[in-house]
Amino acid sequence: MNIKNIMAREVLDSRGNPTVEAEITLEDGSTARGISPSGASTGEKEAVELRDGDQSRYQGKGVEKAVAGINQEVKRALIGSAFADQASFDQVLIDLDGTPNKARLGANAILAASIAFARVNAVSKKIPLYRQLIERDTYVMPVPCMNVINGGRHADNNLDFQEFMIAPHHAPNFKESIRMGEEVFHTLKKLLSNKGYYTGVGDEGGFAPNLSSNEEAIEVILEAIQKAGYKPGEDISVCLDPATSEMWDNGHYKMYKSNQQRYSSEEMVDLWAKWIRTYPIVLLEDGLGENDWNGWKIMTNQLGSEVELVGDDIFCTNPSIIQEGIDRGIGNSVLIKLNQIGTVSETLQAVALAQQNGYHCFISHRSGETEDTTIADLVVATNAGHIKTGSGCRSERVSKFNQLLRIEQELGSKARFAGIETFKR
Structure with a gap:
């Protein structure tokens, strides 16, 4: 189906900062939008x-420059064109940009257009977005890894580590998991x-108290799990992103x-070895920094059989860097962020x-999130098994949970x- 129109506008993310929304209309009248998110803790290779x-x-x-790029240059290149698949559409945007990191048109502009194209094709075909991304007979609903205490760059408190998450994995379905x-x-x-602690929330909806130590963040979470009627490690485990x-x-x-x-x-x-052996931790993201490849190798050799070691900044959702990590035996898991690489097709390739x-x-x-729920469909399409989209509040976070609830109901059997199988090595 030929593209009838593409336009972009400046909209706001969850921090109140501008980001790019793109809207594509096909000749059959189908219309859809995509919005690019924005990160605070970003990798050098993003x-x-x-x-x-x-x-x-x-x-x-x-x-406004990124918006103008879509409304002028990208629009001229795409109007009247039809594309066989997502990759061919994305490649036009990559070629138009002409830089290795999407800096000229902007990854925020390119991603918004890429998401809009995936969505408008789903609308045109009258199928869910997850089926447009990958068609399967059955799908896996993810464990929600909920960021309940924020620190680091995501909160104005005294915690060095950025995300303390809970993973409610002992549940029959996603609906019960999110309830837990x-x-x-x-x-x-x-x-x-x-306990007299502050209960305001950080950027991702988790609480941001000043605690006596980084360890107390885990200890108070484990206490909350027990007081809620669950068993730490058996029903609900802990995930960390210290950034x-x-x-x-x-x-x-x-x-x-x-x-x-x-x-x-x-x-x-x-x-980390001490923490993993003391607390019911099933996942450690960015346990070491993005340029500490030798450290990552040591960490992988020592802890890779015990816990999921997720590379975020070190991999940046970039297939070439991921391949280097695979070749060198670094980590055992990859964090997937659409805007780190900048297109839907490159994300699926990663x-x-x-x-x-x-x-x-x-x-x-x-x-810096938005109401766009693409990652909810992405986690189902890829059978990735776990997702992090923030805590249990703030609409830009729970909108993804709500979309997953809709998807699970729609899929049924x-x-x-x-x-828990998601985290097992």
């Missing part, structure tokens, strides 16, 4: 957002309040928000490469819940 830099608008964060997670989330709020690239300081990792203590790569691995080589895939939002 595809690049295009921001205006005009300090008189949105403190320089405007995206929400019950723990609300129990945790009461527990923190009773250690943000802690890298002249060859060491610095606890920059708490005690200023510095750790070598080996000492960080020893820290997932396929990882899964074909025995790596898990952990589908992720960004801290054609869906199975991933459960």
Whole structure:
């Protein structure tokens, strides 16, 4: 079906910062939109957002240049064209941009258009987006890894580590899993309040208290799990994203928000080993920084058989970098973020490469999110088995959970819940 029109506009993400929304209309009248999210803790190798830099608008964060690129150059290239598949559409955008990191048109513009194209084809065919992405006989519903305590760059508190998550995996389906997670989330709020802690939330909807230590964050979560009526490690386990690239300081990792203590790569691995053997932790994301490849190898050799070791900043959803990690035996799982690579087809390529080589895939939002629910369909389409899209509140987070509830109901017997098997090595 030929493209009748494509347009873009400047809209807002969950932080109130501008981002790009693209809208595509086909000749049959089908219309759909896509919105690009934005991250705060970003890897050096990520595809690049295009921001205006005009300090008189949105403190320089405007995206009018990226919007204009779609409304002018991209529109001229696409109007009247038909594409056999997502990859051929995305390749036109990649070729138009002409840079290795999508910096000229902006990954925020390119991704918005790429998502809109996937969505409009689903609308035209009258099928769900997950089927448009990958057609299967049966699908796996994911375990929701809910970010219940925020730290690092996602909160103004004294916690060095960015995300403390719960994974309610002992459930018959996604509907019951999200119920379990929400019950723990609300129990945790009461527990923190009773202890005299602040219960405001950070960028991703998790609580952002000042605690006595990073360890106390896990301990209070485990207490909340028990008070909600569940067994830590059996019903609900813990996942971590310390975002250690943000802690890298002249060859060491610095606890920059708490005690200023510095750790070598080996000492960080020893820290994680102690935590994993003390607490019911099933997943560790970015346990070491994006450029610490030797440290990652040590961590993988020591902990890779015990826990899911997810690479975010080190892989950046980039197939060529993922392949290097596979060749070097780094990690055992890849975080998947659409805007790290910048198109839907390259994202699917990254997932396929990882899964074909025995790596898990952990589908992720960004801290600057929107109402766009594409990642909910993506995690189902790819059978990735787990997703993180924030905590148990804020509409830009729970919109993904709500979409997954709709998908599970629609699939009926054609869906199975991933459960604890997702995390097993």
